[in-house]
Amino acid sequence: MEHIETGLGTKQAPSDEVDLKALFIYLWNKKFIIAFITMLFAVTSVVVALNLPNIYQAEALLAPAEDEQNGGLASLAGQFGGLANLAGISVGGSGNKEVKLALEVLKSRQFSSQFIQKHDVLKELMATESWDLTTNTLLFDPTIYNQTTGEWVREVTLPFKPKPSMQEAHEKYLEKVVIEEDQETGMIKLAVLHHSPYVAKQWVDWLIDDINLVMKARDVAEANKSAEFLTQQISKTDVFDIKSVLYKLLEEQAKTIMFANVREEYIFKTVDPAVVPEKKAKPRRGLICIVGTALGMFVSIFFVSLGYLFRN
Template sequence: MTQAMQTKSVEPKIPSLSYPAGDDEIDLAELFRALWQGRWWILGCGFLCTAIAVAIALWLPNTYGAEAKLAPSSEQQGGGLSALAGQLGGLASLAGINLGGGGIDKVGLAIEVAKSRQFVAGFIQRHQLAVPLMATLGANKLGDKVRIDPDLYDEQTRTWVRKVDPPKQPKPSDWEMYKAFSQLMTAEQDKKSGLVTIGIEYYAPEVAKQWVDWLVADLNEVMKQKDIDETQRNIAYLKVQLEKTSVADMQTVFYKLIEEQTKTLMLAEVNQEYVFKTLDPAVVPEEKAKPKRALIVVLGGILGGMLGVMLVLLRHALRRQKAQALVGAISEA
């Protein structure tokens, strides 16, 4: 018994660590008091940011969206030799010719062409859209005429006067116009229905509608011309190969291929809606698409209130830190 007590008495005692209570805890009541005391800061920041948001919302010009709904044309599989593989595969194999398999997705190809730099640059050049695209401040109150920025383009002398840093030139490059136009244009396909939507957002509603019409027409024309050129090259190649062979079976295949290619060429030349058929044409929009002024003002007020809360809490934390430092200094003294 005595030995157990002695053993127990010599065991080292582990000192308990104690921390000042409440230093690392959040006092909600104190925070609420700080927020209430700084309520005028919060209201002031909210009012200021709301006023700035109202100014920005009123400064932003209206933009109008026009769009057209398109369906793939029945001839969208058109023109190349690969499109004839299903019809003439047996004869081609007999003649020892590989036509290849699988049709080309002309709709997907046309959408990518519409988004390409080459097509956009050509579209802007054909319709002379550089000035309304790159030097516009907005539209007039009626929305039927755009206002040109005189600091960018001189309408009297028809010259670009914008000030830019080298290597840029006063006249916008094709790359600059491509980026600006890409922000206005949308070209998307619905995966379920297969329908394609081509749209333009611009300051003047009539101009937006006109650009959509031009886009659809030019896209059909460009895709048609690509297939016409390809078909003509195919016919020329087949005629050359026909003259080189004396095998009757191969001659039969070549004649059939030339016949089918000639039919494709004729259909392409007479068909105006080569890739896309217009289901719902673009109309002049009567309601603006942007800006959402009410949303801008509401978000400005919310952000202003949040900024005010952050400033009040930061000021409270700094005051508390200074008070603790002062108490510590007095205690040490």
């Protein structure tokens, strides 16, 4: 303790240090308050954990499909790459790029909008509240969607409407669809989180089918467009060597179209298909209770300690 010399004698200056022993004794004396607040947080966390609906995750393991139709084009890339690019044809080493493109398409607004509208799953995406295990039925939030009348009843302000827009749906879609790519093996995990394990499994199957169809349609459309260009160029030139090259490129486009039409798993092959999950993925109720109780103890000790500091 620091001493200060004054005209009236020696006086002790107040100390900024906290007496830890006195603080511990003070906390011990307030143990019932600490225990009450901790118990309040613990009970609240238990109630919250028990009222959270189960979320199930269905997942499938995918492998990039072999880019067999690109082999012929790759062999022409060295000599005729410039001419092929002029025709809008991608040559050589495009397999990995196609997979990357397909993954980005899966996350896109356009794909999610087409998926939601095609399968009519907007209410399952935006308004689901829980799932009844005994009857295998979805329960919808009555403040968002009226299941009896089939009307959207949520209260929102402009520019939003009671029925969610595709932009809102896209944000929710990204929360429920999980895409993970293993950089070492190239394998891709496609998963869906939902209140219903059956809905989660069905959506995974639909997503795989739809992305294969979309990528197939894109490649076929590009091949048809390139074939039209090549056909026009063939009719315009009389040089035999150029015609020969153009015929080879045209042949490769015909192979691309034929290959796309005969293979269902066009861009992704299913290594391990999705199944209806038996166990929930979340919430982790035990962890919620532990964290809630620990938080209650910390908060109670913190505020009781503040009371001690202000008092002294």
